Amino acid sequence: MNDLLFDVPWWIPTLLAVIGISLFVNGNKRQIARVRAFGVAIVLLAIGWMLLSYFVDTDKEKVDKQTHRLVKDVVDGDWDNFKSQLTPSVSFATKGGSIATGADVVWAYAKNSAQAIHVTSATIRDLKVEGGNAALTASFALVSTQDSLAPIETSTWEFDWEQTPGGWKVRSFRLMSIRDVGSDDLFRELSKSKLK
Numbered sequence: 001m002n003d004l005l006f007d008v009p010w011w012i013p014t015l016l017a018v019i020g021i022s023l024f025v026n027g028n029k030r031q032i033a034r035v036r037a038f039g040v041a042i043v044l045l046a047i048g049w050m051l052l053s054y055f056v057d058t059d060k061e062k063v064d065k066q067t068h069r070l071v072k073d074v075v076d077g078d079w080d081n082f083k084s085q086l087t088p089s090v091s092f093a094t095k096g097g098s099i100a101t102g103a104d105v106v107w108a109y110a111k112n113s114a115q116a117i118h119v120t121s122a123t124i125r126d127l128k129v130e131g132g133n134a135a136l137t138a139s140f141a142l143v144s145t146q147d148s149l150a151p152i153e154t155s156t157w158e159f160d161w162e163q164t165p166g167g168w169k170v171r172s173f174r175l176m177s178i179r180d181v182g183s184d185d186l187f188r189e190l191s192k193s194k195l196k
Contacts, residue, residue, distance in 0.1 A: 008053045016046035060129040060136060063161045063168055067129075067138040070159070070170065071122050074114050083107045087162055087169045094175050106173070118147035134163040135171075153178065 024039030057065070066085065073082040083103060092100045092109060100109045127140040138159045145152055155178040162171040 008049060010050075013046040013050045013053075016049070017043050020044075020046060059163070059168070063129050063136045063138055064127060066161070066168055067127065067140070067159055068124055071124055071142065074110065075119055075122050077114075079107065079111050082110065085170055087164065087171045090170055091172045092175075093172065110173075119144055120147065121145045136161045136168070139176075155179075 020039045020042030022039070023042060024036050027033070027035030027037075027039055070082060070085055073079070073085075086103045086106060088103050089101065090103050090106050091098055092106045100106045122142055122144040125141040125143060127138060129136055129138050131137050138157075138161065140157055142155050142157055143152065144155070156176040158172075158174040158176060159170050160172040160174075161168045
């Protein structure tokens with residue numbers, strides 16, 4: 001219900017506005033005040049709904065923005081802000097298994113990895129946020145450039161977000177794929193660099 005109220009598809013209020021304008025014009029031609037007033041009311045409702053949808057972020061929109069911000073923090077090296085977005089029990093994993101657990105360990109692993117490959121940019125593509133209530137999952141492709149490895153790398157990720165008293169925080173990062181590397185090989189390679 002919140003998605004329909006605060007993240008309405010553009011065509012619904014547009015259709016309402018067209019209906020309201022049509023009623024207003026029709027009521028004005030026929031000099032029927034009630035129809036004209038009803039048309040104005042529908043147009044105002046459509047405008048109000050569009051403004052409400054624009055100015056109020058749903059939980060999915062918040063997670064969308066925070067996912068972009070988290071990736072930007074890695075590129076910019078803003079590790080304090082990155083760490084502030086993690087739950088204490090956050091984990092980093094691949095399909096093959098867990099690589100790191102705990103905010104301090106995941107933070108250090110992410111920081112060391114990003115610095116080791118010298119990430120210079122990252123762009124999120126095809127971001128989808130799904131779920132509801134107190135847990136949402138952001139799934140996306142990440143196109144990154146770095147000085148080490150291949151100059152341009154494409155990987156797919158899932159970030160699980162959890163609603164906490166301090167807002168939305170990441171509960172787990174999952175690296176789903178990178179290039180054509182299988183999940184077992186990916187797990188094995190990433191486990192080699194796991195922090196002790």
